[in-house]
Amino acid sequence: MTRILQLGSNSNFETEGMRSPATTPTADEQLLDAYSQAVISVVENVSPAVVNIDVQRQLRGRRSNNQSFAQEVQGNGSGFIFTGDGYILTNSHVVHGASKIEVALSDGRRFLAEMIGDDPDTDLAVIRIHAPNLVAARLGDSQSLRSGQLAIAIGNPYGFQTTVTTGVVSALGRSFRSRSGRLIDNIIQTDAALNPGNSGGPLVTSHGEVIGVNTAVIMSAQGICFAVPINTAKMIIGPLIKEGKFRRGYIGVGGQNVPLPRRVVLFHELSVESGVLAISIEPNSPAQTAGLREGDVIVGLNNQPIANIDDLHKVLTHEGVGVRSQLTILRRSEKLVLSILPEESKPND
Structure with a gap:
C-alpha cells in the first residue's frame, strides 16, 4: 500500500537520513536572493511612476444599407510619468485618435489626461495630467545595453495594475514596422x-x-x-511637447547598428567605430535615387559622423528637407560619398 505524506501537515514522521536541511544558504540561493532583491527594489522605485491608461474612441463606418454609424470603443494600455509636472510617455497606438483619455495612478487616483504629442512612426506619444505629488521614472541609456542583461517590464496587462515580469535583453538592433507602416529601427527584443x-x-x-x-x-x-x-524616445519627446509632432527628413533606408573592423576605421581615418547597415531600401526613395545599396554602411551625413541609427535620425531634421546632402558610406572596402536629397517624411512613409 502506498503512503502519501502531505506537505505542510503536522506529521512528526522522520526517518534516519531525512534530517532538516542546513539553514545556511547555498551560493545558488544567495544569487537568487540577490536577484529577487534587485527586482523588488526596482518595482518599489519605479511602479509609482507607472500608470494605467483608459481610452475612448469614436469608431465611424457604414452599414450594408449605406447608413453611417458611430460607435464608442474602449481600450487600455500603460504609460509612465517621466517628469514631476505630469508628462507621461506611452505608445501612440494606445492613445492615437482617442476622444477621452483617463489615467489611473498606482495609488488609486484617477485624472483626465490631455494629448500633448503623437508620433505613429515610432509608436510613441506624450500625454499629460495635472496632479500633485507625482513620482517620475528615471530615464537610462539604451545605447549601453548588452544582450543578456536583466530586463524588467512593468505594466497593466488586461487592466491588472502594476504587473511585473522579468527576463533578459534577448537581442538589439531589430527592426519592427509600426502601425503607420514605417520601420522602427534599433528595436530592443526581450523575453520579459x-x-x-x-x-x-x-x-x-x-x-x-x-x-x-x-x-x-x-x-x-x-x-x-x-x-x-529610450534614446529614441528622448529624441522624440522634446518636439512632441513643443509642436505636438515630430517632423523629420526621409531618405528611405531601413538599417541597424553594426560595429566596424578596426582596420577599416584606421584605413579610412573614420571618427566612428560603428555605422548603420542598410538592410532595406525603399523604392523610389532618395536613398535609391542616390545609389545607396543594401549592404552599404552609412558612416556620415554632411560631415556629421554617423555611429548609429539615433545619430542618423538626429541629423535628418526638417531643416535638411530639400537640401542637397553628402552621404558618406562604406561599400565593401571602399569609402564613397553619395549626393542625396532628403524629403519630408510623410505619415505613411
Whole structure:
C-alpha cells in the first residue's frame, strides 16, 4: 500500500537520513536572493511612476444599407510619468485618435489626461495630467545595453495594475514596422512576458532606469517581445511637447547598428567605430535615387559622423528637407560619398 505524506501537515514522521536541511544558504540561493532583491527594489522605485491608461474612441463606418454609424470603443494600455509636472510617455497606438483619455495612478487616483504629442512612426506619444505629488521614472541609456542583461517590464496587462515580469535583453538592433507602416529601427527584443495592456509601459534595468517603451509582441510566438529604445524616445519627446509632432527628413533606408573592423576605421581615418547597415531600401526613395545599396554602411551625413541609427535620425531634421546632402558610406572596402536629397517624411512613409 502506498503512503502519501502531505506537505505542510503536522506529521512528526522522520526517518534516519531525512534530517532538516542546513539553514545556511547555498551560493545558488544567495544569487537568487540577490536577484529577487534587485527586482523588488526596482518595482518599489519605479511602479509609482507607472500608470494605467483608459481610452475612448469614436469608431465611424457604414452599414450594408449605406447608413453611417458611430460607435464608442474602449481600450487600455500603460504609460509612465517621466517628469514631476505630469508628462507621461506611452505608445501612440494606445492613445492615437482617442476622444477621452483617463489615467489611473498606482495609488488609486484617477485624472483626465490631455494629448500633448503623437508620433505613429515610432509608436510613441506624450500625454499629460495635472496632479500633485507625482513620482517620475528615471530615464537610462539604451545605447549601453548588452544582450543578456536583466530586463524588467512593468505594466497593466488586461487592466491588472502594476504587473511585473522579468527576463533578459534577448537581442538589439531589430527592426519592427509600426502601425503607420514605417520601420522602427534599433528595436530592443526581450523575453520579459508582455500581454495586451502592457503597451506603453517601461522596460527597466536592474538599476531602476527605463531603457525602453514596451510596444509589441508576436502573438504566435512565446518570449518574443519588443520595446522602443529610450534614446529614441528622448529624441522624440522634446518636439512632441513643443509642436505636438515630430517632423523629420526621409531618405528611405531601413538599417541597424553594426560595429566596424578596426582596420577599416584606421584605413579610412573614420571618427566612428560603428555605422548603420542598410538592410532595406525603399523604392523610389532618395536613398535609391542616390545609389545607396543594401549592404552599404552609412558612416556620415554632411560631415556629421554617423555611429548609429539615433545619430542618423538626429541629423535628418526638417531643416535638411530639400537640401542637397553628402552621404558618406562604406561599400565593401571602399569609402564613397553619395549626393542625396532628403524629403519630408510623410505619415505613411
